[in-house]
Amino acid sequence: EAGVAQSPRYKIIEKRQSVAFWCNPISGHATLYWYQQILGQGPKLLIQFQNNGVVDDSQLPKDRFSAERLKGVDSTLKIQPAKLEDSAVYLCASSLDYYEQYFGPGTRLTVT
Amino acid sequence: QKEVEQNSGPLSVPEGAIASLNCTYSDRVSQSFFWYRQYSGKSPELIMSIYSNGDKEDGRFTAQLNKASQYVSLLIRDSQPSDSATYLCAGSTGTASKLTFGTGTRLQVTL
Numbered sequence: 001e002a003g004v005a006q007s008p009r010y011k012i013i014e015k016r017q018s019v020a021f022w023c024n025p026i027s028g029h030a031t032l033y034w035y036q037q038i039l040g041q042g043p044k045l046l047i048q049f050q051n052n053g054v055v056d057d058s059q060l061p062k063d064r065f066s067a068e069r070l071k072g073v074d075s076t077l078k079i080q081p082a083k084l085e086d087s088a089v090y091l092c093a094s095s096l097d098y099y100e101q102y103f104g105p106g107t108r109l110t111v112t
Numbered sequence: 113q114k115e116v117e118q119n120s121g122p123l124s125v126p127e128g129a130i131a132s133l134n135c136t137y138s139d140r141v142s143q144s145f146f147w148y149r150q151y152s153g154k155s156p157e158l159i160m161s162i163y164s165n166g167d168k169e170d171g172r173f174t175a176q177l178n179k180a181s182q183y184v185s186l187l188i189r190d191s192q193p194s195d196s197a198t199y200l201c202a203g204s205t206g207t208a209s210k211l212t213f214g215t216g217t218r219l220q221v222t223l
Contacts, residue, residue, distance in 0.1 A: 033211075042116075042200050042213030043156065056210055091155055098209040099144060099163075103155040 001026065004104030006092050012110045018080035021107045025073070025094030031055075033101060034067055034077050035091040043091055049075065082111045113138050116203050118214035126222050131188040133217050135201030138182070141212060144204040145177060145184045150216065151197045160186060191221045 005024040013019050025032050030051050035043035046065065048056040051072040060067070064083070069075040079086055089108050093101040115138045125131045135145075144163050148156035162168045162175040162184065174187040184203075188195055198216040205212055 040215070042202070042215050043211075044213070045210055048210065056206075089155075099204075100146070100158055100161055101211060102158060103148075106155045 004092055004094050004102055006090075006104040006107055008107055009105060010108050010110075012112065013082055015084055015111050016081040018078065019082055019109065020076050020078045021090050021092075021109075023075045023077070023092030023104060025075075025092070026096075026102060029094035029096050029102075030072070031095045031098055031101075032069055032075050033093040033095075034075070035093065035103075037089045037091055037106070039088075046077070079109075082109075084111050087111045114214075115141050115205065115212045116201055116214040118199075118201050118217045120215055121218040122220050123217055124220045124222055125191050127191060127193060129191050131191045131195065131219055131221070133186040133188075133199050133201075133219065134183060135185065135214055136183045137203045141203035141205050142209075143177075143179065144209060145175070146202045146211070147173075147175060147184075147186045148200040148202060148213075149195075149197045150200055156200055188219075191219075193221050193223060195219060196221045 032049045034046045037043040046060045047067045049069040052069045067077045089106045091106045092104045095101045147160040150156045160175040162177045168175045172189045176185045198218045200216045201214040202211045
């Protein structure tokens with residue numbers, strides 16, 4: 001069974017630029033999550049989708065971050081404009097049943 | 113109080129010993145708990161889940177949940193150098209099982 005796919009794996013941008021990340025969950029997993037992990041910390045949930053509806057986006061900085069999951073499968077997370085403090089690893093995870101979550105390889109973002 | 117707390121370590125154990133990793137949680141966290149292993153530069157990997165009070169064993173790993181004391185632990189028997197990693201404890205909150213992670217405990221298994 002293929003795991004969660006993410007791209008790109010690495011991205012370097014300057015502050016105030018925009019960036020987008022892509023995620024393809026495990027086949028059949030209805031729930032998809034985007035997390036931000038800053039070095040030395042645990043992952044922090046940004047947004048949770050159930051199919052193509054948002055379940056929780058309470059920690060998403062909506063003035064600069066946006067996410068969508070069209071057709072209930074793939075998802076994109078966008079940052080516009082980026083700030084230095086957005087430098088982190090962005091992790092996508094999926095789950096079948098709201099419980100066990102499986103993570104993709106992540107995208108390491110560096111904002112200079 | 114943080115919702116999920118872990119000692120950041122490092123916890124150093126000799127090869128072949130038992131490593132004991134602990135995690136405490138607040139009232140806001142419900143009864144589903146997960147342990148993830150994260151190697152440096154890699155993403156978290158689910159290794160154990162526990163939903164009810166007591167012990168759950170899987171190979172060299174045992175997860176323990178004590179609801180009365182609000183702690184969850186992970187025991188790794190016969191520790192190997194390949195077990196050296198950061199171990200993240202996570203608990204679910206809310207009806208949609210949002211996961212809240214601790215900061216992780218770094219484990220070092222020495223030869």
